[in-house]
Amino acid sequence: MSNALLQVKDLHVQFNGQRKGQALSGLNFEVAAGEVLTLLGESGSGKSVTLRTLLRLHPEKNTLIKGEIIFDGQDILSLNPKAINQYRGRKVSMIFQEPGLAFDPVYTIGQQLTEVLRTHEQLDASAAQIRALDMLERVQIPQARKRFNAYPHELSGGMRQRAMIALALVCKPQLLLADEPTTALDASVQIQILLLLRELQKETGMSVIFVTHDIGAAVEVSDRIAVMYAGRIVEIGKAVDIVSKPLHPYTQGLLASTVRHENRGSPLVTITGSPPNLAHLPKGCSFAPRCLRAQVNCLSEQPELASTDSTSFACWYPNS
């Protein structure tokens, strides 16, 4: 799409703290207005790092960021601290995996919601309270007025995640970053939260980047899915195409190793080995050491994302 809301171009992130690692190596993607993109991958693939980089949450001292992030015509990596504060929470906001840790335990839910409104929209206390209560009702928290004065620890996991979503959406951001919002929840609550996110997205028309390792959850919410491996996107395309006709061997392996009903009674198909160490990434394709189709050139040359009609993939020997 030509007028993308967010463009990420050749993004590299390197951590130089106590542990070194190349977390992202050359990430390219776009998110259109009103689109839900899922970043799907295993731990260490760079999904969460991508989200944190989009909000510039990494300590600048020991993080090396190269590349470009263009949001709504603005270059995010060159914003000054004051502009960053306006950008975070107002235009782009984030929900985290563990809502119990993301809230400040010493303030009530209501105080935290109104604080955001009073900072970003300069509302007075009573107007902020009306907006905040309205938001709590929109995320379907029962007895919103009572919960408004509750502390985070007084809410159950599902309620806390709803409150977290309310906090993220109260300033009507254009882009919501959802970092594994349902991983810590029970299946029956997970589906409620996924449905809520889908509903709110339709209602507000915002874009969402949804990060998960659960293919089922990804399929439930997303328009497009980007599969990440070792800091790169290895395959990106419409959710249907990724699930039904994956081309990259990693995507195929990931789908095959997901336990389904048909698998009972026979051994599961697995991807041998484990993800590479980010401090010593292999030279060529980072999936080559685990790949059954790897040839000599896979070990030395890095494949670029190449597009077909339906999906783009980074592989020398794709298989349909």
Add this chain to the structure above:
Amino acid sequence: MSQETTTPLNTQDRGGPAQPILVVNNLKKYFPVRSGLFAREGKFVHAVDNVSFSVAKGKTLGIVGESGCGKSTTAKLIARLINPDSGKMVFDGDGVAEYGGIALKEFRKNLQMVFQDSFASLNPRLTIEQTTAYGPTVHGVSRAQAFAQARSLLQRVGLAPEQFATRYPHELSGGQRQRVNIARALAYQPRLVILDEAVAALDKSVQAQVLNLLQELKSERQLTYLFISHDLHVVHYMSDEVMVMYLGQVVEKGPVERIFSHAAHPYTRALLSAIPSMDPAKRTLKSPLEGDPPNPINPPAGCRFQDRCPLVKDICRSVSPMLAPVGVVYDHTVACHLNLEPPPHE
């Protein structure tokens, strides 16, 4: 007599294959809640409330339920990591920790546990070889023999001893650490292994490897598994029988295929339909269950599922349903007043 049979780790099969390896009767654990200095009595978390079941030899019993339903407490009670308030256990014909029965120390050799958090359950100061050999040496195996056995176990779970034996837990990935935990559990040559969310923290591709390993080890060593998980796909894959728990009680139990196709409890049905579909054309449109699991502190009289049940009747609010057989099907039991018709087979 070969050396194998003289080791103190040796166990023998008594009672034959028909005798369940573990029978649990009316297991109960209430945790007291102290709400203030002067309000010291009254409130209890009903973590496990009158749970009875048996595990057949060589089979896998899957326990499913949402967080707070008492799955893990049940596992800890069985392993006696915490003491039950009441209830009895019979391990292969012997009462556990009772007069004339099997001593706790002996019982624990026969039963091992693998936990969810692979890092927290390993001693960070021991190499994985030392960790694996530690238990048997405590139980009286010579050091040399325990280490030799540890190395062969590590080899078996896919960690080449030449490369891994002298590593510390922090030098391994999550999947590798969980393999160490499995090797350590097997070092006692147990007969019953409790897997408490053992694969929940692993990535999908690694999870499949560990599940395959567990299945191979089970048939190699005639193990019996108690497999606790909230992932219904994984439970379906691993289990022969499934037990569904809700707020400290068993609401349904039966053979895995029966539960997954003909669930008789509204809660089991809701759980099954809460699994995200893998097909974008078949997205979930309505949440099968409203609300969160209720608080296990002083639960309501009658059926504990009453507040979330879409089909609740008057009787559910006053009388607790008992586990009863469903129709004529052997060993499928449900605790529900509604007598739901089995759904048409999909």
